[in-house]
Amino acid sequence: MKAMILSASPRRDGNSAALAQAAARGIRQSGHEAELLYADEFLEGFLRDCRQCRREDGTCGIADGFGDVFLDHYLPAEGFIAATPIYWYGMSAQLKAFFDRAFCYVSASYPEADRVVNALMGKRIGLLLSSEETYPDVGAGIIHQIQEHSRYTNSTFVGHVHGIGNSRAEVARDPSQPLKRAEEFGERFFSAHTSDYRIDSERSGKVWGPSDGAHA
Numbered sequence: 001m002k003a004m005i006l007s008a009s010p011r012r013d014g015n016s017a018a019l020a021q022a023a024a025r026g027i028r029q030s031g032h033e034a035e036l037l038y039a040d041e042f043l044e045g046f047l048r049d050c051r052q053c054r055r056e057d058g059t060c061g062i063a064d065g066f067g068d069v070f071l072d073h074y075l076p077a078e079g080f081i082a083a084t085p086i087y088w089y090g091m092s093a094q095l096k097a098f099f100d101r102a103f104c105y106v107s108a109s110y111p112e113a114d115r116v117v118n119a120l121m122g123k124r125i126g127l128l129l130s131s132e133e134t135y136p137d138v139g140a141g142i143i144h145q146i147q148e149h150s151r152y153t154n155s156t157f158v159g160h161v162h163g164i165g166n167s168r169a170e171v172a173r174d175p176s177q178p179l180k181r182a183e184e185f186g187e188r189f190f191s192a193h194t195s196d197y198r199i200d201s202e203r204s205g206k207v208w209g210p211s212d213g214a215h216a
């Protein structure tokens with residue numbers, strides 16, 4: 001399987017990029033494919049009023065690389081991992097714009113909206129956060145938003161890794177070893193056990209089987 005990892009910080013050598021590279025390493029070590037992309041290389045603008053900039057054939061008229069990445073890299077991938085710095089207790093504008101711009105392709109005016117909606121669903125989704133502050137809920141708003149996005153798109157939120165750092169790549173010095181955790185997260189990204197029960201979900205009463213590494 002293949003995961004697209006999006007580093008959504010303007011700092012190419014920053015903490016999001018370091019976490020994203022670690023997760024990509026882990027995914028590749030587990031025998032899957034990982035493609036790491038940097039938002040600033042293809043995303044140059046926010047969502048606009050589609051009525052103003054949609055072309056006559058229904059396609060998006062914003063002339064940057066988002067359409068190609070979204071259609072040819074994001075949609076075909078079975079997994080998506082977003083790496084974002086925490087900005088004002090939220091995600092970076094780059095990551096938000098990435099999600100917002102998808103609107104042009106799922107709206108009914110886009111000629112292949114049905115195909116896009118189908119391809120948007122059913123992904124495994126992960127999140128990598130970096131922040132200066134350490135308090136546990138500093139990233140809670142972002143985690144909640146990605147969880148809701150996953151629910152809305154019938155996808156599976158696998159989890160998140162949070163590293164602390166402020167200067168470039170300083171997460172490497174975080175004693176909680178977020179780069180190691182991001183690599184392990186990548187290794188387990190496509191195989192990790194996930195659950196999101198409804199009250200009538202069938203379940204065995206146990207979570208771990210003998211093959212999950214649990215001790216009896």
Ligand SMILES: Cc1cc2nc3c(=O)[nH]c(=O)nc-3n(C[C@H](O)[C@H](O)[C@H](O)COP(=O)(O)O)c2cc1C
Nearest residue numbers: 009014015016085086087088089130131132133166
């Ligand atoms: C505009 C801006 C807003 C920020 N807001 C927060 C914040 O609300 N909480 C926090 O802990 N760190 C905040 N930070 C610090 C970054 O989250 C931190 O430096 C992060 O590691 C940067 O990641 P990067 O190297 O991938 O860019 C902010 C930084 C910037 C530039």
